[in-house]
Amino acid sequence: MTKAPEKAPHRVTLEDVARRAQTSSITVSRALRRPEMVSEKLRARIAEAVTELGYVPDPAASALASRRSNVIGVLIPSVTNSVFADVLAGLYDTIAGQPFNAQLGNTRYAPGIEDALIRVFLGQRPAGLIVTGVDQSPVSRALLEAADCPIVQIMDLGNAPIDMMVGFSHRDAARTATEHLIARGYSCPAFIGARMDPRSERRLQGFRDALAAAGITEGARVVTTTTPSSVALGETLLAQLLAQAPETDAILCNNDDLALGVQFAALRRGIAIGPELGLCGFNDLEVMAAAHPSITSVRTFRREMGKLAIEMLLARIEGRDPDAKVRDLGYALMPRDSTRRDRA
Amino acid sequence: MTKAPEKAPHRVTLEDVARRAQTSSITVSRALRRPEMVSEKLRARIAEAVTELGYVPDPAASALASRRSNVIGVLIPSVTNSVFADVLAGLYDTIAGQPFNAQLGNTRYAPGIEDALIRVFLGQRPAGLIVTGVDQSPVSRALLEAADCPIVQIMDLGNAPIDMMVGFSHRDAARTATEHLIARGYSCPAFIGARMDPRSERRLQGFRDALAAAGITEGARVVTTTTPSSVALGETLLAQLLAQAPETDAILCNNDDLALGVQFAALRRGIAIGPELGLCGFNDLEVMAAAHPSITSVRTFRREMGKLAIEMLLARIEGRDPDAKVRDLGYALMPRDSTRRDRA
DNA sequence: TCGCCGAATGACAGCGCTATCATTAGTTGA
DNA sequence: TCAACTAATGATAGCGCTGTCATTCGGCGA
Secondary structure: OOOOOOOOOOOOOHHHHHHHHOOOHHHHHHHHHOHHHOOHHHHHHHHHHHHHHOOOOOHHHHHHHHOOOOEEEEEEOOOOOHHHHHHHHHHHHHHOOOOOEEEEEEOOOOHHHHHHHHHHHHHOOOOEEEEEOOOOOHHHHHHHHHOOOOEEEEOOOOOOOOOEEEEOOHHHHHHHHHHHHHHOOOOOEEEEEOOOOHHHHHHHHHHHHHHHHHOOOOOOOEEEOOOOOOHHHHHHHHHHHHHHOOOOOEEEEOOHHHHHHHHHHHHHHOOOEOOOEEEEOOEOOHHHHHOOOOOEEEEOOHHHHHHHHHHHHHHHHOOOOOOOOEEEOOOEEEOOHHHOOOOO | OOOOOOOOOOOOOHHHHHHHHOOOHHHHHHHHHOHHHOOHHHHHHHHHHHHHHOOOOOHHHHHHHHOOOOEEEEEEOOOOOHHHHHHHHHHHHHHOOOOOEEEEEEOOOOHHHHHHHHHHHHHOOOOEEEEEOOOOOHHHHHHHHHOOOOEEEEOOOOOOOOOEEEEOOHHHHHHHHHHHHHHOOOOOEEEEEOOOOHHHHHHHHHHHHHHHHHOOOOOOOEEEOOOOOOHHHHHHHHHHHHHHOOOOOEEEEOOHHHHHHHHHHHHHHOOOEOOOEEEEOOEOOHHHHHOOOOOEEEEOOHHHHHHHHHHHHHHHHOOOOOOOOEEEOOOEEEOOHHHOOOOO
């Protein structure tokens, strides 16, 4: 069987349904979109006809006529990063059953691509837009501000929301984690970070805040790179860190992959995670609690972020006002064995 | 600034561009879609007008008029599973720059949802469709066979492709992994599997093939569950396995999360991974090589699968024939320390 | 010189739906 | 009883683009 250029099968239209239900196409359209405007009897007849004919609406025609598509555009910088995968999971769970379609755009951490994608999305007259972070390029920002659909910025917080916002303070979260290290008795905490995007930069800032507040000098205990994060990179960065700052007795990683890599590398080097080297990740992926030793991390509420972003959009699309334009989801420090100096 | 119900700004249409370039809208349309049909001079004028006016085509109008959208529908059973995230990464990388849009549908391992999503996607007159696996419901299969767009089934192989296929043999892969365990001297290999979908069932089959070929009896050394996979679940399943089959000296896990969980649990119990307990994962996520001890796994080519799926669709959309309708990407056993009995 | 041809361009209709306004039927109060 | 309303339904005109067919025009062979 060859499939590509077959003749197009007849498409079941509103007209067909109308004929079958002995009414007009516009009434069928109404029965589907605003059922309360159509009498119960007619509605039942129409419902039957829809089922019998297997009518499926054509979103293109609908979008064209109503000047509004059912697309919710979602711009994220990476599809593989499990942090975004979690956000997407929450997002897809919430959108399922709604008459909207999420459409993903992968900006690959590149402002140029983001600008282009925003243009493309806006060309679709989307029902709503979700964008990552608060550090859009001036071009992107201008486009978004002129857009006539609700917009949610996710993953971060900032002073000037384009429209709505749901995230948490990366800076506060990292400061809290660092304070935890200090409170646990580590006196020379270090920071390692891969893929230093704006959010990671804020985490580094939080780390520095805590050091400054505790009167600890940073020394050479910060190692960062723009290389994408991976578990293997954790080992590399650890080596680099210990070479340039051997006094290090604790590490805050800007994500959990790195922390896991550091843990494996420490095991390999015979360094006891906890007693000799404190270790804290970021995001609290599932593996952190299951690891041995279990790894301290800062939990972030990624699924909730996806869920809330959709809910805020839906509220606005339906004309309701969301509970608040800016939602701070916070974070939760999850202390585990990797920051216990007294571990067996 | 409130955004939702602002007046719609004027949209730049082909007509506007045509006026500016002193030509007709249909010629502008052609200049954009089939540049070779328009004289070079006019093309330049049109290009200039497009830029100056910031024209962005309306995909809805295009879809309606041409009876063909630029949507490539992608049905996957899970958005969080990093295996699919990798496939998606390959897919998005390949589709970027092409005039097509991937649209994700999450079937959540439920045939009913899959049927519904296929109907919705087909209602959009997609340019192509990508579906996961070869075990569609009869309803889904009928819908897909009647569809008038190219279709690729990914992640698995089977005898009756709906149209095209790109995957590998889960059964062979698991058999190879099991043979490796046996060859390494483990005499009582076990299988643990979470989220036993059809592909995992075939892996289990491959495990059994190898045992049978080696004359080893399976005993009680198979533990499976339909619970979604996680690292933590690895510990649970290990406990269950060792309780019901203490003779076990090696484990094939149906995915890497589980293997990692087993490794952590073994560490916790003081079982030496390698000498005392052989361990093999499946998929070869990045963490497997970085783990300590490094974990043997079966590498699968997930990004390539996404890439190839798109390429096959593009070939057909453009009227070319793909190199082959069914592509077997194979797999690669990656032997590591977790299956070395002589490890230090 | 004329007719023919292909390349380049254009006119026109219509894709399937919805916004808008018009019409009809049914209800109410004075 | 009838104007004045509301609820329910319908007619009409596009939305912005592309498929199809028509037209124009310069070049070229006979």
